[in-house]
Amino acid sequence: xxxxxxxxxxxxxxxxxxxxxxxxxxxxxxxxxxxxxxxxxxxxxxxxxxxxxxxxxxxxxxxxxxxxxxxxxxxxxxxxxxxxxxxxxxxxxxxxxxxxxxxxxxxxxxxxxxxxxxxxxxxxxxxxxxxxxxxxxxxxxxxxxxxxxxxxxxxxxxxxxxxxxxxxxxxxxxxxxxxxxxxxxxxxxxxxxxxxxxxxxxxxxxxxxxxxxxxxxxxxxxxxxxxxxxxxxxxxxxxxxxxxxxxxxxxxxxxxxxxxxxxxxxxxxxxxxxxxxxxxxxxxxxxxxxxxxxxxxxxxxxxxxxxxxxxxxxxxxxxxxxxxxxxxxxxxxxxxxxxxxxxxxxxxxxxxxxxxxxxxxxxxxxxxxxxxxxxxxxxxxxxxxxxxxxxxxxxxxxxxxxxxxxxxxxxxxxx
Amino acid sequence: xxxxxxxxxxxxxxxxxxxxxxxxxxxxxxxxxxxxxxxxxxxxxxxxxxxxxxxxxxxxxxxxxxxxxxxxxxxxxxxxxxxxxxxxxxxxxxxxxxx
Numbered sequence: 001x002x003x004x005x006x007x008x009x010x011x012x013x014x015x016x017x018x019x020x021x022x023x024x025x026x027x028x029x030x031x032x033x034x035x036x037x038x039x040x041x042x043x044x045x046x047x048x049x050x051x052x053x054x055x056x057x058x059x060x061x062x063x064x065x066x067x068x069x070x071x072x073x074x075x076x077x078x079x080x081x082x083x084x085x086x087x088x089x090x091x092x093x094x095x096x097x098x099x100x101x102x103x104x105x106x107x108x109x110x111x112x113x114x115x116x117x118x119x120x121x122x123x124x125x126x127x128x129x130x131x132x133x134x135x136x137x138x139x140x141x142x143x144x145x146x147x148x149x150x151x152x153x154x155x156x157x158x159x160x161x162x163x164x165x166x167x168x169x170x171x172x173x174x175x176x177x178x179x180x181x182x183x184x185x186x187x188x189x190x191x192x193x194x195x196x197x198x199x200x201x202x203x204x205x206x207x208x209x210x211x212x213x214x215x216x217x218x219x220x221x222x223x224x225x226x227x228x229x230x231x232x233x234x235x236x237x238x239x240x241x242x243x244x245x246x247x248x249x250x251x252x253x254x255x256x257x258x259x260x261x262x263x264x265x266x267x268x269x270x271x272x273x274x275x276x277x278x279x280x281x282x283x284x285x286x287x288x289x290x291x292x293x294x295x296x297x298x299x300x301x302x303x304x305x306x307x308x309x310x311x312x313x314x315x316x317x318x319x320x321x322x323x324x325x326x327x328x329x330x331x332x333x334x335x336x337x338x339x340x341x342x343x344x345x346x347x348x349x350x351x352x353x354x355x356x357x358x359x360x361x362x363x364x365x366x367x368x369x370x371x372x373x374x375x376x377x378x379x380x381x382x383x384x385x386x387x388x389x390x391x392x393x394x395x396x397x398x399x400x401x402x403x404x405x406x407x408x409x410x411x412x413x414x415x
Numbered sequence: 416x417x418x419x420x421x422x423x424x425x426x427x428x429x430x431x432x433x434x435x436x437x438x439x440x441x442x443x444x445x446x447x448x449x450x451x452x453x454x455x456x457x458x459x460x461x462x463x464x465x466x467x468x469x470x471x472x473x474x475x476x477x478x479x480x481x482x483x484x485x486x487x488x489x490x491x492x493x494x495x496x497x498x499x500x501x502x503x504x505x506x507x508x509x510x511x512x513x514x
Contacts, residue, residue: 240460240462241463249459249461250458251457251458251459253461254461303486303487307417308416342457399457399458400449400453
């Protein structure tokens with residue numbers, strides 16, 4: 001062993017102080033201007049933009065587990081903006097634009113890979129829906145086209161054009177569709193935020209929310225109580241549980257969503273392929289593994305267990321799309337918790353409690369919105385509760401006024 | 416295979432059943448406020464606890480109530496809805512009065 005390596009190994013400063021991406025853990029301060037609950041992508045992105053654009057650095061991000069260890073690490077890392085409503089497309093398009101330059105911004109490779117996303121139509125109704133989505137996307141500057149079976153064959157030569165006796169009639173070809181390394185997104189934001197003075201406290205669970213006269217004044221944690229000017233809740237998968245501690249209900253039901261990957265094989269599948277009618281989506285990672293995801297489980301549950309039933313039904317359809325996959329071996333399986341709203345859009349903005357801001361209801365569309373959520377939530381916090389126009393349609397009270405933003409028709413695998 | 420015991424048909428594969436939402440008291444749609452109706456339709460407790468839920472045995476079209484833990488997925492018991500809903504609720508009368 002080279003002596004220099006041994007010297008490094010015995011040096012007390014190495015590797016922690018000088019080379020660590022994140023500062024060493026510290027004690028909680030008695031009070032912060034902003035407390036962000038949840039150090040997933042959304043939470044640390046909000047902290048990052050608060051520090052970068054608004055100069056607000058007296059911020060604590062509290063995380064009961066570890067950085068990016070929840071649904072940030074469990075999603076299938078799809079980035080796209082081919083949604084259905086004006087409000088949705090505008091919002092997700094901004095996110096795609098931010099993702100495109102995120103590696104440069106962090107000076108850290110998030111492995112953003114623009115492969116294009118292909119959604120398949122097996123019915124006339126789906127073709128009509130795709131036409132609408134293509135036009136709305138183009139209107140807001142996205143690159144999306146309706147393509148015919150011949151073009152689909154050219155894009156994905158190995159695709160079975162008659163899966164499960166439901167012939168593929170057309171495809172929605174979304175050229176902006178991409179994938180990225182989800183962990184790297186959380187790490188990049190966390191590093192940038194902590195370098196600017198934000199405190200990240202892992203293994204710090206919020207056990208209660210202190211509300212006085214309808215206004216949040218502090219949070220209780222397993223490491224002590226802290227006062228705060230405002231709270232941002234960004235804990236996808238457990239939103240209703242924290243909201244209950246703050247004293248209100250959310251229009252959310254929580255379902256597990258199961259996903260899995262196969263052994264790695266040579267690259268053969270460039271675009272991300274999804275079929276809403278067959279309830280599944282397939283993509284090949286840069287390591288060669290195939291990722292399969294589907295709809296959420298059929299009933300609510302706070303448990304990331306895997307079931308054979310879902311494996312069988314999901315993979316049966318995936319094998320219909322790519323019959324030669326039938327003999328491949330699954331390597332890993334996991335599940336994440338999806339906070340589903342009834343209109344398949346998020347809940348962002350104000351809550352019934354003053355100075356308590358919501359970033360919830362992220363169902364199956366959370367990862368792709370990470371950068372724009374960070375920017376808009378930071379604006380909301382910095383302005384003391386002025387909701388940015390981009391996220392006004394996603395206010396929780398849209399359910400009280402029956403003004404939902406219906407994105408059910410734009411899911412990659414219908415639920 | 417997860418088994419759910421139907422009060423009518425006995426133990427069955429859970430894939431035969433359809434989840435129907437939390438059991439909650441319905442406000443009178445003719446007299447309640449929009450907010451109360453939105454609460455009933457959209458807002459849920461969604462907590463980790465034993466909940467009462469509506470389930471449908473799809474092949475026989477039979478609705479019943481199950482008590483289930485939302486983290487362990489343990490089904491505590493299942494029973495016919497008549498155990499809770501044993502009186503007739505008249506909404507139509509009030510509508511006629513209003514008209």
